[in-house]
Amino acid sequence: MYDVAIIGAGVVGCSIARELSRYDLKTVLIEKDTDVANGTTKANSAIVHSGYDAKPGSLKAKLNVQGNALFDQICKELDVPFQRIGSLVLAFEEEEMKIIRELYEKGLANGVPQMEILGKEQILALEPNVNDRIIGGLYAPTAGIVGPWELAIALAENAVENGVELRLESQVTNIEKQGEGYRISMEGQQIDARYVINCAGVYADEIHNMVAAPSFKIVPRRGQYNIFDKSVGNFVSKVIFQCPTKLGKGVLIAPTVHGNLLVGPDAENVDCKESRETTMERLAFIREQARKSAPNLPYHGVITAFAGLRATPDTGDFIIEEAKDAKGFIDVAGIESPGLSAAPAIAVYVAEILKNMGAIGREKWDFHPMGRKMIRFMELSDAEKAEIIKRDPRYGRIICRCENITEGEIVDAIHRKVGARNMDGIKRRVRPGSGRCQGGFCSPRVMEIIARELKMDMTEVVKDNPKSYILIGPAKSSSVLRENLDAAAASKTW
Ligand SMILES: Cc1cc2nc3c(=O)[nH]c(=O)nc-3n(C[C@H](O)[C@H](O)[C@H](O)COP(=O)(O)OP(=O)(O)OC[C@H]3O[C@@H](n4cnc5c(N)ncnc54)[C@H](O)[C@@H]3O)c2cc1C
Ligand SMILES: O=P(O)(O)OC[C@H](O)CO
Numbered sequence: 001m002y003d004v005a006i007i008g009a010g011v012v013g014c015s016i017a018r019e020l021s022r023y024d025l026k027t028v029l030i031e032k033d034t035d036v037a038n039g040t041t042k043a044n045s046a047i048v049h050s051g052y053d054a055k056p057g058s059l060k061a062k063l064n065v066q067g068n069a070l071f072d073q074i075c076k077e078l079d080v081p082f083q084r085i086g087s088l089v090l091a092f093e094e095e096e097m098k099i100i101r102e103l104y105e106k107g108l109a110n111g112v113p114q115m116e117i118l119g120k121e122q123i124l125a126l127e128p129n130v131n132d133r134i135i136g137g138l139y140a141p142t143a144g145i146v147g148p149w150e151l152a153i154a155l156a157e158n159a160v161e162n163g164v165e166l167r168l169e170s171q172v173t174n175i176e177k178q179g180e181g182y183r184i185s186m187e188g189q190q191i192d193a194r195y196v197i198n199c200a201g202v203y204a205d206e207i208h209n210m211v212a213a214p215s216f217k218i219v220p221r222r223g224q225y226n227i228f229d230k231s232v233g234n235f236v237s238k239v240i241f242q243c244p245t246k247l248g249k250g251v252l253i254a255p256t257v258h259g260n261l262l263v264g265p266d267a268e269n270v271d272c273k274e275s276r277e278t279t280m281e282r283l284a285f286i287r288e289q290a291r292k293s294a295p296n297l298p299y300h301g302v303i304t305a306f307a308g309l310r311a312t313p314d315t316g317d318f319i320i321e322e323a324k325d326a327k328g329f330i331d332v333a334g335i336e337s338p339g340l341s342a343a344p345a346i347a348v349y350v351a352e353i354l355k356n357m358g359a360i361g362r363e364k365w366d367f368h369p370m371g372r373k374m375i376r377f378m379e380l381s382d383a384e385k386a387e388i389i390k391r392d393p394r395y396g397r398i399i400c401r402c403e404n405i406t407e408g409e410i411v412d413a414i415h416r417k418v419g420a421r422n423m424d425g426i427k428r429r430v431r432p433g434s435g436r437c438q439g440g441f442c443s444p445r446v447m448e449i450i451a452r453e454l455k456m457d458m459t460e461v462v463k464d465n466p467k468s469y470i471l472i473g474p475a476k477s478s479s480v481l482r483e484n485l486d487a488a489a490a491s492k493t494w
Protein backbone atom coordinates (compact mmCIF):
# COMPACT_ATOMS: atom_id res chain seq x y z
CA MET A 1 0.00 0.00 0.00
CA TYR A 2 1.31 3.45 -0.90
CA ASP A 3 1.18 6.28 1.60
CA VAL A 4 0.42 8.86 -1.09
CA ALA A 5 -0.76 8.61 -4.71
CA ILE A 6 -0.49 11.77 -6.81
CA ILE A 7 -2.66 11.79 -9.94
CA GLY A 8 -1.24 13.93 -12.75
CA ALA A 9 2.41 14.63 -13.58
CA GLY A 10 2.25 18.25 -14.67
CA VAL A 11 4.34 20.88 -12.96
CA VAL A 12 2.00 20.77 -9.95
CA GLY A 13 2.01 16.98 -9.47
CA CYS A 14 5.78 16.86 -10.06
CA SER A 15 6.39 19.70 -7.55
CA ILE A 16 4.34 17.87 -4.94
CA ALA A 17 6.10 14.57 -5.68
CA ARG A 18 9.48 16.20 -5.22
CA GLU A 19 8.40 17.96 -2.02
CA LEU A 20 7.02 14.72 -0.55
CA SER A 21 10.23 12.89 -1.47
CA ARG A 22 11.88 14.78 1.41
CA TYR A 23 9.85 12.62 3.79
CA ASP A 24 9.79 9.00 4.74
CA LEU A 25 6.78 8.16 2.57
CA LYS A 26 5.97 5.62 -0.10
CA THR A 27 4.73 7.86 -2.90
CA VAL A 28 3.56 7.11 -6.43
CA LEU A 29 3.09 9.68 -9.20
CA ILE A 30 0.53 8.53 -11.77
CA GLU A 31 0.30 9.97 -15.30
CA LYS A 32 -1.96 8.93 -18.17
CA ASP A 33 0.38 10.12 -20.92
CA THR A 34 3.70 8.71 -22.17
CA ASP A 35 5.68 11.46 -20.47
CA VAL A 36 5.50 13.98 -17.67
CA ALA A 37 4.66 17.63 -18.49
CA ASN A 38 2.42 16.71 -21.40
CA GLY A 39 -0.67 18.70 -20.33
CA THR A 40 -1.00 22.44 -19.69
CA THR A 41 2.57 22.46 -18.38
CA LYS A 42 3.88 22.13 -21.93
CA ALA A 43 1.84 25.02 -23.38
CA ASN A 44 1.74 28.29 -21.47
CA SER A 45 3.43 31.70 -21.32
CA ALA A 46 6.29 30.42 -19.12
CA ILE A 47 6.15 33.51 -16.92
CA VAL A 48 6.97 33.44 -13.23
CA HIS A 49 4.58 36.21 -12.27
CA SER A 50 5.55 38.66 -9.56
CA GLY A 51 2.06 38.38 -7.99
CA TYR A 52 0.12 41.68 -8.31
CA ASP A 53 -2.74 40.22 -10.39
CA ALA A 54 -4.64 38.02 -7.99
CA LYS A 55 -7.15 39.26 -5.43
CA PRO A 56 -5.50 39.92 -2.05
CA GLY A 57 -6.35 37.17 0.39
CA SER A 58 -6.85 34.54 -2.32
CA LEU A 59 -4.80 31.35 -2.51
CA LYS A 60 -3.66 32.47 -5.96
CA ALA A 61 -2.18 35.67 -4.54
CA LYS A 62 -0.49 34.05 -1.56
CA LEU A 63 0.97 31.06 -3.42
CA ASN A 64 2.06 33.15 -6.43
CA VAL A 65 4.18 35.47 -4.29
CA GLN A 66 5.56 32.62 -2.18
CA GLY A 67 6.21 30.49 -5.27
CA ASN A 68 8.00 33.30 -7.09
CA ALA A 69 10.47 33.63 -4.20
CA LEU A 70 11.32 29.91 -4.35
CA PHE A 71 12.33 29.85 -8.02
CA ASP A 72 15.99 30.87 -7.68
CA GLN A 73 16.81 28.03 -5.32
CA ILE A 74 14.77 25.32 -7.05
CA CYS A 75 16.04 26.17 -10.53
CA LYS A 76 19.61 26.26 -9.25
CA GLU A 77 19.24 22.92 -7.50
CA LEU A 78 17.64 21.28 -10.53
CA ASP A 79 19.62 23.06 -13.26
CA VAL A 80 16.49 24.54 -14.88
CA PRO A 81 16.68 27.66 -17.08
CA PHE A 82 15.22 30.64 -15.21
CA GLN A 83 15.80 34.37 -15.65
CA ARG A 84 14.39 37.11 -13.45
CA ILE A 85 13.93 39.65 -16.25
CA GLY A 86 11.04 41.71 -14.83
CA SER A 87 7.68 42.65 -16.35
CA LEU A 88 5.91 45.78 -17.53
CA VAL A 89 2.16 46.43 -17.79
CA LEU A 90 1.49 49.17 -20.33
CA ALA A 91 -1.17 51.88 -20.07
CA PHE A 92 -2.36 53.73 -23.16
CA GLU A 93 -4.89 56.12 -21.60
CA GLU A 94 -5.78 57.66 -18.23
CA GLU A 95 -8.45 55.02 -17.55
CA GLU A 96 -5.74 52.37 -17.82
CA MET A 97 -3.45 54.29 -15.45
CA LYS A 98 -6.22 53.76 -12.89
CA ILE A 99 -5.88 50.00 -13.48
CA ILE A 100 -2.09 50.31 -13.13
CA ARG A 101 -2.52 51.96 -9.73
CA GLU A 102 -4.99 49.25 -8.68
CA LEU A 103 -2.51 46.55 -9.71
CA TYR A 104 0.20 48.34 -7.74
CA GLU A 105 -2.03 48.48 -4.63
CA LYS A 106 -2.94 44.81 -5.02
CA GLY A 107 0.74 44.00 -5.40
CA LEU A 108 1.52 45.83 -2.15
CA ALA A 109 -1.28 43.96 -0.37
CA ASN A 110 0.01 40.66 -1.77
CA GLY A 111 3.57 41.41 -0.65
CA VAL A 112 5.16 41.89 -4.11
CA PRO A 113 8.55 43.57 -3.64
CA GLN A 114 10.21 46.36 -5.66
CA MET A 115 7.28 47.39 -7.90
CA GLU A 116 7.33 50.86 -9.44
CA ILE A 117 4.86 52.90 -11.47
CA LEU A 118 6.84 54.33 -14.38
CA GLY A 119 6.20 57.15 -16.82
CA LYS A 120 6.34 56.94 -20.62
CA GLU A 121 9.99 57.96 -21.00
CA GLN A 122 11.19 55.57 -18.31
CA ILE A 123 9.42 52.69 -20.04
CA LEU A 124 10.72 53.61 -23.47
CA ALA A 125 14.24 53.79 -22.05
CA LEU A 126 13.83 50.23 -20.78
CA GLU A 127 12.03 48.94 -23.88
CA PRO A 128 12.63 51.05 -27.01
CA ASN A 129 10.44 48.80 -29.20
CA VAL A 130 7.30 49.43 -27.17
CA ASN A 131 4.59 51.64 -28.73
CA ASP A 132 5.43 55.30 -28.02
CA ARG A 133 1.71 56.02 -27.53
CA ILE A 134 1.92 54.60 -23.99
CA ILE A 135 1.47 57.00 -21.12
CA GLY A 136 2.93 54.90 -18.30
CA GLY A 137 2.90 51.48 -16.72
CA LEU A 138 3.76 49.14 -13.87
CA TYR A 139 7.25 47.70 -13.52
CA ALA A 140 7.71 44.51 -11.47
CA PRO A 141 11.38 43.45 -11.49
CA THR A 142 10.78 40.15 -9.67
CA ALA A 143 8.85 38.61 -12.58
CA GLY A 144 10.79 35.99 -14.51
CA ILE A 145 10.78 33.47 -17.34
CA VAL A 146 11.36 29.74 -16.92
CA GLY A 147 11.44 26.53 -18.95
CA PRO A 148 8.11 25.09 -17.71
CA TRP A 149 8.50 21.53 -19.00
CA GLU A 150 12.18 21.45 -18.11
CA LEU A 151 11.12 22.38 -14.57
CA ALA A 152 8.51 19.62 -14.37
CA ILE A 153 10.85 17.01 -15.85
CA ALA A 154 13.65 17.97 -13.46
CA LEU A 155 11.25 17.89 -10.49
CA ALA A 156 10.02 14.43 -11.51
CA GLU A 157 13.54 13.19 -12.01
CA ASN A 158 14.67 14.45 -8.60
CA ALA A 159 11.55 12.97 -6.99
CA VAL A 160 12.33 9.59 -8.57
CA GLU A 161 15.97 9.83 -7.47
CA ASN A 162 14.63 10.37 -3.97
CA GLY A 163 12.41 7.30 -4.05
CA VAL A 164 9.10 8.31 -5.69
CA GLU A 165 7.69 5.77 -8.13
CA LEU A 166 6.54 7.17 -11.49
CA ARG A 167 3.86 5.30 -13.46
CA LEU A 168 3.41 6.60 -16.99
CA GLU A 169 0.69 5.51 -19.44
CA SER A 170 -1.56 4.84 -16.44
CA GLN A 171 -4.89 6.58 -16.85
CA VAL A 172 -6.92 6.61 -13.65
CA THR A 173 -10.38 5.31 -14.52
CA ASN A 174 -11.89 4.76 -11.08
CA ILE A 175 -11.23 5.48 -7.39
CA GLU A 176 -13.02 3.69 -4.56
CA LYS A 177 -12.91 4.17 -0.80
CA GLN A 178 -11.24 1.07 0.57
CA GLY A 179 -10.61 0.55 4.30
CA GLU A 180 -7.91 3.00 5.41
CA GLY A 181 -7.52 4.63 2.02
CA TYR A 182 -8.43 4.37 -1.63
CA ARG A 183 -8.21 1.79 -4.42
CA ILE A 184 -7.15 3.45 -7.64
CA SER A 185 -7.91 1.66 -10.90
CA MET A 186 -5.93 2.26 -14.04
CA GLU A 187 -6.25 0.34 -17.28
CA GLY A 188 -5.18 -3.18 -16.32
CA GLN A 189 -3.81 -2.33 -12.86
CA GLN A 190 -4.96 -1.34 -9.38
CA ILE A 191 -3.10 0.17 -6.46
CA ASP A 192 -4.05 1.17 -2.92
CA ALA A 193 -3.02 4.41 -1.24
CA ARG A 194 -3.83 6.00 2.12
CA TYR A 195 -3.92 9.53 0.68
CA VAL A 196 -4.75 10.66 -2.83
CA ILE A 197 -3.75 14.01 -4.32
CA ASN A 198 -5.71 15.10 -7.36
CA CYS A 199 -3.49 17.16 -9.70
CA ALA A 200 -5.23 16.18 -12.93
CA GLY A 201 -5.35 19.65 -14.52
CA VAL A 202 -8.37 20.09 -16.81
CA TYR A 203 -9.60 16.65 -15.70
CA ALA A 204 -9.44 17.41 -11.94
CA ASP A 205 -13.24 17.75 -11.65
CA GLU A 206 -13.74 14.30 -13.20
CA ILE A 207 -11.19 12.73 -10.83
CA HIS A 208 -12.87 14.49 -7.87
CA ASN A 209 -16.28 13.20 -8.94
CA MET A 210 -15.00 9.60 -8.81
CA VAL A 211 -14.96 9.74 -4.98
CA ALA A 212 -16.93 12.79 -3.89
CA ALA A 213 -20.07 14.74 -4.75
CA PRO A 214 -19.45 17.30 -7.50
CA SER A 215 -18.37 20.58 -5.91
CA PHE A 216 -16.61 22.43 -8.74
CA LYS A 217 -16.41 22.43 -12.51
CA ILE A 218 -13.34 22.96 -14.68
CA VAL A 219 -13.83 24.78 -17.97
CA PRO A 220 -10.98 24.47 -20.48
CA ARG A 221 -10.01 27.98 -21.60
CA ARG A 222 -7.73 27.87 -24.60
CA GLY A 223 -4.86 30.26 -25.25
CA GLN A 224 -2.94 30.37 -28.53
CA TYR A 225 0.56 31.62 -29.30
CA ASN A 226 3.17 32.28 -31.93
CA ILE A 227 6.84 31.56 -31.38
CA PHE A 228 9.39 33.67 -33.22
CA ASP A 229 12.87 32.78 -34.44
CA LYS A 230 15.90 33.47 -32.25
CA SER A 231 17.11 36.14 -34.66
CA VAL A 232 14.37 38.41 -33.24
CA GLY A 233 14.42 36.97 -29.71
CA ASN A 234 15.78 40.16 -28.17
CA PHE A 235 13.04 42.40 -29.58
CA VAL A 236 12.03 43.02 -25.96
CA SER A 237 14.02 42.30 -22.81
CA LYS A 238 11.14 42.07 -20.32
CA VAL A 239 7.68 40.56 -20.26
CA ILE A 240 5.37 43.13 -21.85
CA PHE A 241 1.73 42.96 -20.75
CA GLN A 242 -1.27 45.13 -21.54
CA CYS A 243 -3.85 45.92 -18.86
CA PRO A 244 -5.75 42.80 -17.75
CA THR A 245 -9.37 42.15 -18.68
CA LYS A 246 -12.10 39.90 -17.21
CA LEU A 247 -10.73 36.97 -19.23
CA GLY A 248 -7.16 37.29 -17.98
CA LYS A 249 -3.87 39.05 -18.33
CA GLY A 250 -4.20 39.55 -22.09
CA VAL A 251 -1.72 39.22 -24.94
CA LEU A 252 1.92 39.52 -23.90
CA ILE A 253 5.25 39.74 -25.68
CA ALA A 254 8.14 38.02 -23.93
CA PRO A 255 11.54 36.54 -24.56
CA THR A 256 11.87 32.85 -23.75
CA VAL A 257 14.68 31.24 -21.76
CA HIS A 258 15.95 29.74 -25.02
CA GLY A 259 16.20 33.07 -26.81
CA ASN A 260 12.99 32.99 -28.89
CA LEU A 261 10.16 35.48 -28.69
CA LEU A 262 6.69 34.45 -27.50
CA VAL A 263 3.48 36.30 -28.41
CA GLY A 264 0.04 35.39 -27.02
CA PRO A 265 -2.23 34.16 -25.53
CA ASP A 266 -5.89 34.89 -26.25
CA ALA A 267 -8.56 33.40 -24.00
CA GLU A 268 -11.41 31.29 -25.40
CA ASN A 269 -13.62 28.86 -23.50
CA VAL A 270 -13.85 25.57 -25.41
CA ASP A 271 -16.02 22.48 -24.95
CA CYS A 272 -13.40 19.80 -25.34
CA LYS A 273 -10.58 19.13 -22.87
CA GLU A 274 -8.28 18.11 -25.72
CA SER A 275 -8.89 21.14 -28.00
CA ARG A 276 -5.30 22.25 -28.43
CA GLU A 277 -5.48 23.25 -32.07
CA THR A 278 -4.55 26.74 -33.26
CA THR A 279 -6.73 28.76 -35.62
CA MET A 280 -5.88 31.44 -38.18
CA GLU A 281 -8.64 33.66 -36.86
CA ARG A 282 -7.41 33.69 -33.23
CA LEU A 283 -3.75 34.04 -34.22
CA ALA A 284 -4.71 37.05 -36.36
CA PHE A 285 -6.51 38.54 -33.34
CA ILE A 286 -3.39 37.99 -31.20
CA ARG A 287 -1.23 39.66 -33.81
CA GLU A 288 -3.47 42.71 -33.85
CA GLN A 289 -3.47 42.92 -30.05
CA ALA A 290 0.28 42.48 -29.79
CA ARG A 291 0.90 45.22 -32.35
CA LYS A 292 -0.78 47.62 -29.96
CA SER A 293 2.10 46.97 -27.53
CA ALA A 294 4.78 46.99 -30.22
CA PRO A 295 3.75 48.13 -33.72
CA ASN A 296 6.99 46.88 -35.30
CA LEU A 297 6.71 43.35 -33.98
CA PRO A 298 8.78 41.31 -36.50
CA TYR A 299 6.07 38.93 -37.70
CA HIS A 300 8.29 37.71 -40.55
CA GLY A 301 10.12 35.78 -37.79
CA VAL A 302 7.26 33.47 -36.77
CA ILE A 303 8.38 29.84 -36.79
CA THR A 304 5.44 28.04 -35.20
CA ALA A 305 2.19 28.24 -33.23
CA PHE A 306 0.74 26.29 -30.31
CA ALA A 307 -2.15 26.34 -27.86
CA GLY A 308 -2.66 25.40 -24.21
CA LEU A 309 -5.74 24.92 -22.00
CA ARG A 310 -6.25 26.76 -18.75
CA ALA A 311 -8.00 24.63 -16.11
CA THR A 312 -10.44 27.42 -15.20
CA PRO A 313 -12.53 26.63 -12.12
CA ASP A 314 -16.03 27.99 -11.51
CA THR A 315 -14.92 29.02 -7.98
CA GLY A 316 -12.52 31.81 -9.04
CA ASP A 317 -9.57 30.58 -6.98
CA PHE A 318 -7.23 27.58 -6.70
CA ILE A 319 -9.00 24.70 -4.94
CA ILE A 320 -6.45 23.08 -2.61
CA GLU A 321 -8.18 21.20 0.18
CA GLU A 322 -9.38 17.87 1.44
CA ALA A 323 -12.64 16.99 -0.32
CA LYS A 324 -15.52 17.52 2.12
CA ASP A 325 -16.92 14.02 1.75
CA ALA A 326 -13.72 12.04 1.03
CA LYS A 327 -11.31 11.93 3.95
CA GLY A 328 -7.68 11.79 2.85
CA PHE A 329 -8.51 12.84 -0.74
CA ILE A 330 -6.95 16.23 -1.50
CA ASP A 331 -7.94 18.30 -4.52
CA VAL A 332 -5.29 20.49 -6.11
CA ALA A 333 -7.64 21.77 -8.77
CA GLY A 334 -8.44 24.86 -10.81
CA ILE A 335 -4.73 25.55 -11.13
CA GLU A 336 -4.94 28.05 -13.95
CA SER A 337 -2.51 30.98 -14.15
CA PRO A 338 -0.46 31.70 -12.01
CA GLY A 339 -0.18 27.97 -11.38
CA LEU A 340 3.29 27.61 -12.86
CA SER A 341 4.59 30.47 -10.69
CA ALA A 342 2.82 29.09 -7.65
CA ALA A 343 3.76 25.41 -8.15
CA PRO A 344 6.71 25.32 -5.70
CA ALA A 345 4.58 26.98 -3.00
CA ILE A 346 1.57 24.76 -3.78
CA ALA A 347 3.81 21.76 -3.05
CA VAL A 348 4.80 23.13 0.37
CA TYR A 349 1.15 23.99 1.09
CA VAL A 350 0.01 20.44 0.26
CA ALA A 351 2.78 18.97 2.43
CA GLU A 352 1.44 21.15 5.29
CA ILE A 353 -2.09 19.79 4.73
CA LEU A 354 -0.73 16.24 4.92
CA LYS A 355 1.27 17.10 8.07
CA ASN A 356 -1.88 18.44 9.72
CA MET A 357 -3.60 15.15 8.88
CA GLY A 358 -0.78 13.26 10.56
CA ALA A 359 0.24 11.69 7.26
CA ILE A 360 3.82 12.94 7.19
CA GLY A 361 6.46 11.92 9.68
CA ARG A 362 10.11 12.73 9.78
CA GLU A 363 12.24 14.16 7.01
CA LYS A 364 14.65 11.68 5.41
CA TRP A 365 18.29 12.21 6.27
CA ASP A 366 19.35 11.19 2.78
CA PHE A 367 17.13 13.47 0.65
CA HIS A 368 19.34 14.97 -2.02
CA PRO A 369 18.02 18.16 -3.58
CA MET A 370 20.49 18.47 -6.45
CA GLY A 371 19.41 17.23 -9.87
CA ARG A 372 21.93 15.55 -12.18
CA LYS A 373 23.20 18.32 -14.43
CA MET A 374 22.67 18.14 -18.18
CA ILE A 375 25.62 18.73 -20.43
CA ARG A 376 24.67 21.66 -22.69
CA PHE A 377 27.46 21.20 -25.16
CA MET A 378 27.33 24.60 -26.82
CA GLU A 379 27.62 26.37 -23.47
CA LEU A 380 30.98 24.71 -22.74
CA SER A 381 34.39 26.29 -23.28
CA ASP A 382 36.55 24.95 -26.14
CA ALA A 383 38.73 23.04 -23.68
CA GLU A 384 35.67 21.46 -22.02
CA LYS A 385 34.24 20.54 -25.43
CA ALA A 386 37.47 18.86 -26.46
CA GLU A 387 37.63 16.97 -23.17
CA ILE A 388 34.08 15.67 -23.40
CA ILE A 389 34.43 14.63 -27.06
CA LYS A 390 37.55 12.69 -26.06
CA ARG A 391 35.52 10.83 -23.43
CA ASP A 392 32.46 10.37 -25.64
CA PRO A 393 32.73 11.11 -29.39
CA ARG A 394 28.92 11.34 -29.65
CA TYR A 395 29.23 14.87 -28.25
CA GLY A 396 31.20 15.72 -31.37
CA ARG A 397 28.28 14.96 -33.71
CA ILE A 398 25.75 17.74 -34.24
CA ILE A 399 22.28 16.32 -34.87
CA CYS A 400 20.14 19.46 -34.71
CA ARG A 401 21.74 22.25 -36.69
CA CYS A 402 19.24 24.93 -35.72
CA GLU A 403 19.70 24.44 -31.98
CA ASN A 404 23.23 22.98 -32.11
CA ILE A 405 22.36 19.80 -30.23
CA THR A 406 24.74 16.85 -30.20
CA GLU A 407 24.08 13.13 -30.32
CA GLY A 408 25.57 12.83 -26.82
CA GLU A 409 22.92 15.16 -25.37
CA ILE A 410 20.11 13.22 -27.05
CA VAL A 411 21.40 9.88 -25.83
CA ASP A 412 21.71 11.28 -22.30
CA ALA A 413 18.08 12.56 -22.47
CA ILE A 414 16.93 9.03 -23.32
CA HIS A 415 18.84 7.29 -20.54
CA ARG A 416 18.16 9.66 -17.65
CA LYS A 417 15.97 8.62 -14.70
CA VAL A 418 12.84 10.06 -16.32
CA GLY A 419 14.06 9.54 -19.84
CA ALA A 420 12.53 10.55 -23.18
CA ARG A 421 10.70 7.82 -25.08
CA ASN A 422 9.49 9.69 -28.15
CA MET A 423 10.17 12.68 -30.38
CA ASP A 424 8.38 15.26 -28.25
CA GLY A 425 10.11 13.89 -25.15
CA ILE A 426 13.50 14.54 -26.75
CA LYS A 427 12.37 17.93 -28.01
CA ARG A 428 11.25 19.05 -24.55
CA ARG A 429 14.48 17.88 -22.89
CA VAL A 430 17.14 18.98 -25.37
CA ARG A 431 15.32 20.92 -28.13
CA PRO A 432 15.95 19.22 -31.49
CA GLY A 433 12.85 20.13 -33.48
CA SER A 434 12.41 23.47 -31.71
CA GLY A 435 14.53 25.45 -34.14
CA ARG A 436 13.85 27.47 -37.23
CA CYS A 437 13.34 24.39 -39.47
CA GLN A 438 11.04 22.79 -36.84
CA GLY A 439 12.73 19.42 -37.17
CA GLY A 440 12.77 19.28 -40.98
CA PHE A 441 16.45 18.43 -40.90
CA CYS A 442 17.03 16.69 -37.57
CA SER A 443 13.85 14.60 -37.06
CA PRO A 444 14.95 11.51 -39.07
CA ARG A 445 18.30 11.50 -37.24
CA VAL A 446 16.60 11.80 -33.85
CA MET A 447 14.26 8.93 -34.79
CA GLU A 448 17.25 6.76 -35.64
CA ILE A 449 18.85 7.51 -32.28
CA ILE A 450 15.65 6.73 -30.34
CA ALA A 451 15.19 3.47 -32.26
CA ARG A 452 18.80 2.45 -31.68
CA GLU A 453 18.95 3.37 -27.97
CA LEU A 454 15.55 1.92 -27.04
CA LYS A 455 16.01 -1.09 -29.32
CA MET A 456 12.86 -0.51 -31.30
CA ASP A 457 12.03 -0.41 -34.97
CA MET A 458 11.99 3.02 -36.65
CA THR A 459 8.27 2.55 -37.37
CA GLU A 460 7.65 2.26 -33.62
CA VAL A 461 9.09 5.71 -32.89
CA VAL A 462 6.16 8.04 -32.27
CA LYS A 463 5.78 11.78 -31.95
CA ASP A 464 3.96 11.79 -28.62
CA ASN A 465 1.07 9.44 -27.79
CA PRO A 466 1.37 5.73 -28.65
CA LYS A 467 -0.67 6.11 -31.84
CA SER A 468 1.10 9.20 -33.22
CA TYR A 469 3.14 7.21 -35.76
CA ILE A 470 5.53 9.05 -38.01
CA LEU A 471 6.51 6.17 -40.32
CA ILE A 472 4.12 3.42 -41.31
CA GLY A 473 6.62 1.08 -43.01
CA PRO A 474 9.49 1.03 -45.47
CA ALA A 475 8.72 2.30 -48.98
CA LYS A 476 10.04 0.08 -51.76
CA SER A 477 12.44 2.72 -53.02
CA SER A 478 13.81 3.44 -49.55
CA SER A 479 14.48 -0.23 -48.86
CA VAL A 480 16.27 -0.48 -52.21
CA LEU A 481 18.22 2.63 -51.28
CA ARG A 482 19.08 1.12 -47.89
CA GLU A 483 20.30 -2.11 -49.58
CA ASN A 484 22.46 -0.07 -51.92
CA LEU A 485 23.89 1.96 -49.05
CA ASP A 486 24.58 -1.20 -47.05
CA ALA A 487 26.28 -2.80 -50.05
CA ALA A 488 28.35 0.31 -50.63
CA ALA A 489 29.37 0.44 -46.98
CA ALA A 490 30.31 -3.25 -47.00
CA SER A 491 32.50 -2.88 -50.11
CA LYS A 492 34.05 0.36 -48.79
CA THR A 493 33.69 2.02 -52.18
CA TRP A 494 32.83 5.46 -50.69
C1 LIG B 1 -2.46 29.68 -22.18
C2 LIG B 1 -1.88 29.53 -20.80
C3 LIG B 1 -0.91 30.39 -20.32
C4 LIG B 1 -0.42 30.25 -19.05
N1 LIG B 1 0.62 31.03 -18.65
C5 LIG B 1 1.11 30.91 -17.40
C6 LIG B 1 2.20 31.70 -16.98
O1 LIG B 1 2.80 32.41 -17.78
N2 LIG B 1 2.58 31.63 -15.71
C7 LIG B 1 1.95 30.84 -14.81
O2 LIG B 1 2.32 30.87 -13.64
N3 LIG B 1 0.96 30.02 -15.19
C8 LIG B 1 0.55 30.03 -16.47
N4 LIG B 1 -0.45 29.22 -16.89
C9 LIG B 1 -0.97 28.23 -15.96
C10 LIG B 1 -0.03 27.05 -15.83
O3 LIG B 1 0.41 26.62 -17.10
C11 LIG B 1 -0.76 25.94 -15.10
O4 LIG B 1 -1.24 26.45 -13.90
C12 LIG B 1 0.09 24.74 -14.83
O5 LIG B 1 0.78 24.29 -15.96
C13 LIG B 1 -0.82 23.64 -14.30
O6 LIG B 1 -0.09 22.50 -14.08
P1 LIG B 1 -0.84 21.19 -13.63
O7 LIG B 1 0.21 20.24 -13.23
O8 LIG B 1 -1.89 21.53 -12.63
O9 LIG B 1 -1.65 20.72 -14.90
P2 LIG B 1 -1.18 19.85 -16.16
O10 LIG B 1 0.14 20.26 -16.67
O11 LIG B 1 -2.31 19.89 -17.13
O12 LIG B 1 -1.03 18.40 -15.59
C14 LIG B 1 -2.12 17.57 -15.28
C15 LIG B 1 -1.72 16.16 -15.63
O13 LIG B 1 -2.72 15.25 -15.21
C16 LIG B 1 -2.76 14.20 -16.13
N5 LIG B 1 -4.04 13.52 -16.01
C17 LIG B 1 -5.26 14.02 -16.26
N6 LIG B 1 -6.21 13.07 -16.06
C18 LIG B 1 -5.57 11.96 -15.66
C19 LIG B 1 -5.99 10.64 -15.32
N7 LIG B 1 -7.28 10.28 -15.37
N8 LIG B 1 -5.04 9.73 -14.95
C20 LIG B 1 -3.72 10.05 -14.91
N9 LIG B 1 -3.28 11.29 -15.25
C21 LIG B 1 -4.19 12.23 -15.61
C22 LIG B 1 -2.60 14.92 -17.46
O14 LIG B 1 -2.20 14.05 -18.51
C23 LIG B 1 -1.56 15.96 -17.12
O15 LIG B 1 -0.24 15.53 -17.41
C24 LIG B 1 -0.93 29.27 -18.19
C25 LIG B 1 -1.89 28.37 -18.67
C26 LIG B 1 -2.31 28.47 -19.98
C27 LIG B 1 -3.26 27.47 -20.53
O1 LIG C 1 -4.39 34.90 -19.50
P1 LIG C 1 -4.17 34.42 -18.09
O2 LIG C 1 -4.57 35.39 -17.05
O3 LIG C 1 -4.72 33.06 -17.88
O4 LIG C 1 -2.60 34.33 -17.91
C1 LIG C 1 -1.85 33.48 -18.67
C2 LIG C 1 -0.38 33.78 -18.42
O5 LIG C 1 -0.06 33.71 -17.08
C3 LIG C 1 0.04 35.08 -18.96
O6 LIG C 1 0.00 34.98 -20.34
Ligand code: FES
Pocket residue numbers: 399400401402403432433434435436437438439440441442443
Ligand atom coordinates in the same frame (compact mmCIF):
# COMPACT_ATOMS: atom_id res chain seq x y z
S1 FES D 1 17.82 21.04 -37.41
FE1 FES D 1 16.74 20.64 -35.62
S2 FES D 1 15.14 22.10 -35.61
FE2 FES D 1 16.24 22.51 -37.41
